[in-house]
Amino acid sequence: MEDLNSSVSTQSLICQEDHAVDDGVVADDDEVIDSKLEMSIISNGSVGSEPEESYIDILVSKESTFASEDSSLSGDAWLKCARADAIQWIMRTKDYFGFSFETAYLSITYFDRFLTRRSIDKEKSWVVRLLSVACLSLAAKMEECIAPALPEYDTDECRFESDAMRRMELLILSTLDWRMSSVTPFAYLNSFASELHVPNEVDKLVSRSVGYIFAIIEDINLVDYPASTIAAAAILAASDGRLTNNLLRSKLNILSSCGAIENESVMYCYDLMTQESHEEPVPPDSCICSESSMNCAAGNRSSKRRRLQL
Template sequence: MVSETEGDASLSGLLCLENETLFKENEEPVDEEDCLQMLFDRETSFGFKKTEPSVFCNYLKYARLEAITWILKARAAFGFRSQTAYLSMLYFDRFLSRNSIDSEKTWAMQLLSVACLSLAAKMEEMEVPALSEFQIEGCNFDTKTIQRMELLVLNTLEWRMSLVTPFAFLHFFITEMCKSSPPDMKVIIHVILFTMKEINVMEHRPSVVAVAAILRALNQRLTRKALECRVNSVSFCGFLEIEDVFTCYNLMQKLELREFNMPETVNLPDLDDSSTSGAVCTKRRRLTK
């Protein structure tokens, strides 16, 4: 029988490899345009914005909302970065787009939440808690059970785990669009994380979510024309479709007004702005095929 420590360590050893970085010793950093192009290419390759959107039934909507609520609470408790939570939901939605879970198996949905957050943490965090610490109230999953679900997720997603999140784009877009008055970063993070509650994150390109969240933090009353002018001010903006950005921006507006009633500037001390570093240019533990 494998102990919890040995089991978790062996799985991590098999799956988590040091990511290649865009900066190498004694070399100049990669040009920003090349870095962005790489991100855009990765967006496309992972199939964001499918032509036929997934429609969740009422049961899945409720189970998904519970999963997000737990993931956000666990993120705060463990001190994970915001993109770890978003990445876990990318895994979650991508898994459900390929596999179904029966409505009576609520424990399976909870186990999926745990496995997705654990895998995302192994991708993004320097220190990952033992699997025994990833627990949901009312459930007590042992380490081997979580590991089996992790492997099911990995196989379902074909071991393609290095997905792009909106946080990888924030620094560039903020620099380009907010030269005179930078927006409140905590508001941007809040909008991105809580937008996950209403959308299948695999159906919206991370770059679009990033731009829409920045614009939402800057101005809550942009017309389509005003939004288009803002987007067109960005270098290399050709990859962005205005209609997609406007649709996402309007969704964020409705969510904020209906659910959170947030003013344009709020204090959210539990959301860290360190998560916006962009992340493709830093060393992290990664899962690779």
């Protein structure tokens, strides 16, 4: 894993507290980012161009191209807590701007892929917030009809110059090799729901599945679990959160006919989802990296409970 400081000076990404965000003229970097992201959307948007392959087969094939490129995230406790805090910020900002669930999920995917390739010093934890802003901004440019300008993002206690945010966007793009059009679980949900032969319940299942997906998003590294795996687990949890192992494997066999589904990983995600859905509520508590790990865990459980109510 490459250290963030080895290839870019964090001085250029400096977090300026108590200073206003620079909302001056947009630099040429924005035009470069927008034009190349547009090419990424066009080059990866031809799902229906190969009629001999099924829709699911093409999605599975596309997501498999990302499976071998990354390694697992660092297990540092502070980074896990910082990641949870970043995800909560992303979800709040998604609601503020009215972004889609796909945008939020895609931004967290960028976040995880980036951290499998670069490390961040604990002493520079503010870089995590800058990273989350840039990831969400890039995801919005990929998914939303109108993406907010960088100064419009509320970064809470941090204030970043627009130029610093653009530099982070470019660093993310170069780190991920400009491969930004990732498959998300939402692309599978309708097909999986239909495969379970509940024609009158498809919309309801899909809606419930979204909550289950975001219920475990803080617990798993999205690099380690393909979108098809998470989608299958969410559909099964939405259809019945108390399936026996035999029934679960039987339903998995049905979904496996749609494409290559990793059964053991699906069962693990299903267990996580159903455990969170039955968890007792706990008092709200924010996940602040400087606080104890006990407070961090309590905040995570509370936010998961809220996400299940989506």
